[in-house]
Amino acid sequence: MPPESDIFESLRLELRRGSLILAVLGLLRREHYGYTLRKALALAGVEIDEGALYPMLRRLETQGLLTSEWREEDKRNKRFYRLSEDGVRVLARLVDAWRALNASVTDILEGGS
Known part of the structure; x- marks a missing residue:
């Protein structure tokens, strides 16, 4: 069996x-x-x-949740990201789901259900 610290780290990630x-x-x-x-x-x-961040941004853009564009700023080309229309809708649903799950887990951890 792996040490407790290994299990904790895996679950934390x-x-x-x-x-x-x-x-x-x-x-x-x-x-x-x-x-x-x-x-x-x-x-x-x-x-x-x-x-971890840049692959995540590319994946979220591929999924249609982000849009991006290259622009020059401070004499350097930079890729700017923001939520797409689909991303706005998905984020709203994820926030609702996260809040509901968080409330349930908090209740469980505090001795409820």
Whole structure:
């Protein structure tokens, strides 16, 4: 059997994945490029490295939840992301689902149901 710390870390990462997607979608209600998105996440207490963020952004765009465009800013080309119309609708549904699940889990952890 793996050590408890290995099990904890595996479960923590699993829990974190879905939460990161929700946080990224929430922040992309306003336009960001990768670096400013990482900073906004970090300021909110949600750390993510570039190796995880950029593949996530590409996947969410492929799924139709984000739109992006290349623009020059500060003499550098940067890819700006924001929610698509589908992304806005999906985010609203995910937030509702997350709030309901969070309320249920909180109730369970506090000794309810």
